[in-house]
Amino acid sequence: MLMTKPVSKETKIFPANISGFLAALGAYVIWGIFPLYMKAVAHIPVMEVVVHRILWSLPIGLGIIIVIGHGRALWTALKQPKMVAMACLTSALITANWSIYIWAIANNHAVDAALGYYINPLVNVLLGLIFLRERLNRWQWCSIMLAIVAVLILTINAGGLPWIAILLPLTFGFYAFFRKSLPIGPTEGFSLETLIMTIPAIIGWGYFIATGQDYFFHGTWKDVGLLVLAGPFTAIPFILFAVGAKMLNLTTLGLMQYLTPTFLFLIAIFVFHEPFSTVQLFAFSLIWLGLIVYTAASLSTMKHRQPKETIIELKKHPQK
Template sequence: MTERTDSNRAVAETLATSNAFAGLSDGKKGFIFALCAYLLWGILPFYLKSVAHIPALEVVAHRIVWSVPIAAALLWWLGLLGDLKVAFTTPRMLAMAILTASLITINWGTYVWAIANDHTVDTALGYYINPLVNVVLGRLFLSERLTKAQMIAVALAACAVILLTVWSGGLPWISLILAFSFGLYGFFRKTLPIGAIQGFTLEVLILSIPSLGFIAWTMTQNTSHFTNGQPNDVSLLLFAGLATAVPLIFYALGAKLLRYTTIGLMQYIAPTIVFFIAIFVFGEPFSHVQLIAFVLIWSALAIYTWSMVYEAQKVKSAIAHNR
């Protein structure tokens, strides 16, 4: 775990020492990296709408395949390609990477399909719920105690889900799949003893094998949008690599230079942008019941955020007092 942390910080510091960041503190550098990541994730629906005519599986396959050269080039530049050799020769690490790669594929596939099929509001809800799912996962798998504030926040989120279930006649599956797949991905990703960028590269390398097979199959069936689609489809699918890899790399760098509380507060930027895009740009319907559900979620997040900041201040005060 220590080696992974040192590796992550080394990567962040290597990239952050460029002239563009001269004179900035680690906190400011981390804030810029994380802000770029969340802004890019926030506007990602615009790109996904542009490829809505392409099947979600094909889009995901190209997201994976074209992320490989970007991530590999970055690792080569940083001199960290050797970490991948260690990963591929360590069965436990490889098995865990296969698990996390599978979870992020489910997340990406659901997200791409949802945006293409006018469920952008549901995706925003899913990523709003995600921090509260992380709290529940910590309680279930790590026996972490929930504070009163966290219990209230989780209860409010559960009420929102129940309200949407009763109103729509079924569970908000898109939101729940996104929240739990990303929550589980983050949970298991923490146990992967490898740096953030190395881990991402390992995951897309593993996923590139079935992805290349799927792309080859679409070509044999003459259904490939990469070879048989519109002229701009090739450019759009090639861009999938940048749209996938760049924000993830920015996030990984920012997370290593920022305090946990700060990155926790910033995580609401992307779903908020997505929410406003869904309502005011894509013009998706938004009922009074959905508004009530979102108010419940926003209230839950406000309580959760307050508790997170409060606990961080307590720890900070305790450390200062012990000095």
């Protein structure tokens, strides 16, 4: 007699592994409150902050590589020119993203930065359409059109394109797009990118020191502490996210990704007291509506796909 397990009619949204959930939550919360740190270093040049993010992240990344015993994988990657070339590209993109983000917070554009990271999932969909020839359903098109209308409204209101809200999701979207092509684990990838960025970071730090513009040797002890903290603030959430991503399904991660821009948005309004007009509220409402439509469509797609995949799996491996 053929016995099969009943086909589930529901998609599991909540994680079965609480450790993975807490790790991902920790990553998104740290990313969410990171603007508070960046505001504290707003008096320091943007590129010097980026330099110290790189330099103090390196020992953390390499230390974890040694502890988990993945040093050989990193060494193998360093000996492959194509992989190093791709890592150079992803390093440049994430450095650009960091620089824009830090500048935005320091110059009172946290609201624009929050908008950019809300748009990010929709930019990923567009990149899939353009470069991977992925097909979009009508609800995904609806989400993208809502985002475009919101950007147009903000452009007309401000008299120019909201460049921060556009460049942040573009740089991070392309970073994620090319990062997927690196056949290396997340921790090893992070360490590889940091190693590549270390050489220009040292050169940059040398320039700041030689010209007397650096805050590490010519600043206060508070400045030194803040610059050293740039490493943990960069490396720790990335590693926590890598742990969570391995344990959680993509639906859960997709829903949790909205935590970071929400934290950023609330901090911008209630802590930094940045101006937020009625027009901006309307534009944000369109983005939020687009994200609701996009998320609901994604959940619906997964819900209808799972029974079919389960039936196929049962046919391949029937239990007697």
